[in-house]
Amino acid sequence: MKCRAAVIFLVSAAVVAEEVVLVRAFSIGLWHHFAYMVISIALLGFGASGTLLAVLARGIGPFGARAGSEGGDASWLAASAVLFAVTLPLSFAFAQKVSFEPFRIVWERQQLLYLSCYYLVLFVPFFAAASVIGLALVTESSQSPQLYCYNLVGSAAGAALAVSLLEIAPVEHAVLGVAGLAQGAAVLALLDLVALRAAPRSRQAATVVLLAMVGLLLFYATHLPAVRISQYKGLSYALNLPGARLLATRSSAIGRVDVVASPSIRQAPGLSLATPPEAAIPPQLGLFVDAEAVGAVTAFDGDTGKLGYLDWMSTAAHQFTRPDSPHVCVLGAGGGASVLLALRHGAQRVDAVELDANVIGLLRETFRDFSGAFYDRPDVQVHLAEGRAFLEATPTQWDVIDISLVDSFAAAAVGLGAVNESYLYTREAFETYLRHLRSGGLLTVTRWVRMPPRDELKLLATAIAALEDMSLRPAERLVLVRSWATATLLVKREPFTATELTALRRWAEERLFDVAYFPGMAVGEGNRFNILPRDWYAEAVDALLAQGARRNRFFHEYPFLLQPATDDRPYFFHFFRWRTLPMMLRTARLAWIPFVEWGYLILLATLIQAALVSGLLMILPLLLLRHGTPTPPRSGPGAKSMVLAYFLALGIGYMFVEMALIQRLVFFLANPIYAVAVVLAGLLLVSGLGSGWAARLLRQGHSERWLACRAALAVAATAIVYAFGLRAALMPLLRWPLSVRMTVACAVMLPLAGMGMLFPLGLRHLGRARSELLPWAWAINGCAAVVATSLATLLALGAGLVVVLVAAAGCYLVAALVARKWAPAQQA
Amino acid sequence: MHSLAQSRSTTQQRRHQIGICAVPLLVLVVVLALAQSDEESFLKQREEMVRTQLAGQGWATEAVHDARVLDAFREVPRHRFVPVVLVRQAYEDHPLPIGYGQTISQPYIVAKMTELVAPSKDQRALEVGTGSGYQAAVLSRLVAEVYTIEIIEPLGVAARDRLAALGYRNVSVRVGDGYFGWKEKAPFDCIVVTAAANHIPPPLIEQLKPGGRMVIPVGNPFQTQQLVLVTKGNKGPHDLRVQEIMPVMFVPLVGRSSGQ
8 A cells, every 4th residue: 555655646646747847848849829739638638547447347346346366466566657757758859850830730631640649659658647546446445545746746846846946947858857756656556556466487587677767767867858849830941040059048937048159140020111321230149948939148248339229119109208217117127128228218126027048148157248238237127027926016106107018029920818817907907007107107118010900900909998097097197019029018107298199109100110009199190101991090089088888888899808907807918809709710711810819719728628628538447337337226327427517626726726826826927837836736626635635534533425425515605706706815815925825825725625525435336336436536637637628718708707716616515515425335 | 588577566666665665745735635635724713813803894893904913914824833632722712821821912912003003014023922923923923123122031931942943033032021112223113012010110211202103901811901002193202191091991881880
């Protein structure tokens, strides 16, 4: 039992760590949405292992009903553990050989083949790992609460370990660490087998397998496969340029940062066509995060006079006011273009906020001389933080708050961010920014223009909503400047003055930029230099500034979702509307391209494929079991539907709570990586403790039914309370130090310990009542968890996090209702 | 007798020689016939492409109207500009990969860009981003001289060889950074930039003739979301007009929202 518990612990840790590492690898090589698409299928290995268990049950009888067959189970368990240890590094290596190019999938059938290769290659280790855990839990269902505790605590350790590994090592090395864990598990499983079977032949076989595994790991360690990066990612393109050299690479759990030198790298988004020759772009180095271009490091020798080009982009629109010695706050400082712009215009102090320590580190160390060490200047203060959280935690006010092009063009252009949450562009965020402006101060937000217009219009709608919430008239406080490539929104708390507007219009006219909106503009004035077939901006602004029915009609009829994002539904990048789908499908390939929002469609595809495969994986064990074992006479016809309802509800409910908590705590912990690590590890740990506690309570004589009902009700009640009260309760604590906030986050998860009790209690009950259904229950739970992950995101996008949590509560109520019907006679 | 035998043997030898020659000749004839039928098939595909993808107005796309542009598309063998393995897909309505993260744009986009710069026989055109050379070949049918620059050396060299082999004598290919244009041959009546850029290079604006037109796509290699057309007026270097053109008509979708 002890050895088996250790195997479960290690396999669980390795499998979660592998999942985290794979997401990172896919984010670098492709785009992370494809990561979820591929990994969701791989995770269905959990569902598929149910089929294997059913086959085994068919061959050697139901698990819970037999005794003394541990030897046979141990062989299968050891074989699965070895398979996991061997295929984990191999699958990663093979996956880097698959030349899948997602953009070509629309018209190249062979891309589907490559995608299937990913599924196949990555499925095997997850299937093997799931078989180890499933076998252990199902064969010893009476001990399932203790074993499940090891499973969950191991998973928690895996999540924490993966994030720690990725912080210190590139993803290729992190795989090695994870493979080490898997090998540890395999060794223990082999020892367990050898201890059970005293035959010298099994000892010899185990030794051979052991040596082979060690050899494989050593070979892998000396031939680490590099992550394959799609040829259509910015980094690949840059490295094809003449004289291109990769100067530096740094890696963390947030992302991989690369710096490339080539004389052909020039970053000046939407540079004016009227840029004078003296405002030439200085030499630049390309800056890439996860292999996508996110800006540049500009050569700077301290003479801001040489940075004239910065004045010829729409991002400089706020400079027309030129307050004396302003205090400027730059959110998402990155390569530092906005910081340099502020310095060029005599900023007295610049607060540069950047989440990725590696970006700052590279500029301060490796490229210190090239970049003129501007991050170390006394008038520049660097803050390693997420932008919104930084502002929420400080009482400081600024003359300018600048949020310019914080994501790459490539990601923005294809709508890949659709399902990502961002607390930077919500209505509440805009209110925060405005509250942090000094009298006369300006908020400036720049985004890439996409045709048909969407980002800039949603920004406008968000600013209008924020101003209205603050009881300020939006019409007098907004300006939208656009070039053909970028659009900059300026917002003030006070109305723009006539002098300011005159200066702004002159500034824009010199640069051939259009002022798409300014207070008191005349018809046709916003479509003079960058001419659209129709002035969609003017039409949109008209409708958005008009309140009531007109605005609502515009929101309803526009082909993209433009309703402002809120902290409850922080999906600024979600533009997809179902209404446009028939149009996209009906027209030629060309027609739907400008409308397609890849992120959402990939999520949808992920859900559909997961649901289809899950359906199959849930039916298979049932079919096998039907033909393999006779139905016990004692069970009623509704028994199977009860099993289905209970384990489906648990699988969905758990993932819904997990996903909603991650989203809520991303904001509270102000760092997506901490949030994922703390919630994933924390929730698993708390559930694991819950499972251990259940084992203890069972030993004290409590019944499974009593425990399961109470645990399910407690989780449901907590989910409801969190749905409506968690955000409000956490908001005042945002200014507390990170360590305290992390502790609070863990405390938030404690009442959810019951989540870890329900699954093993269900298994234990089933082991007594209908042991032949144990493999099926395992398959249902595994499949439900995968389907629920995409479903939770879709639900959050469509209806918000409150609904996700309420739905989770509903799932746990269903589980409580089923548990209530468990026959007392079948208890211990 | 001897001479008879000799003559027989010579006849046999000749027959043998004819036989030896006949086999490759036959193969050649078959290959030529196949090639001919292939060429005929490509010609048909090209005609079909022009008829359905370019000249015919789609549900949401505006047709290419310029008859000269359509003729150029009928003439240029697009299948000679795509990788061998993709020849069968050459005339389909989508872009094709040509390696190095680059593509040959879909026919409609190439045609629309060509039409937008309004080429005419006495003009000089600059192309930035030769890629496979297809756009340059199309332009060469419509203007007097085409100057094209490719930054990725292997692509540039291959395109130069391909264009020369196909007999496009009025096209000059240079391998280098197109950002600075082709100063020695400037000014140009039309400039076609085939790859999306984060800004329009100022040297290209400089090298555009007054009255000249320049077109640039926005998007990624597989998704042209928008075409930007820059027109230079006669009133000085800053007499510039930018038109943002969507390859797809957006108007039917927003028409209702503004009550029109």
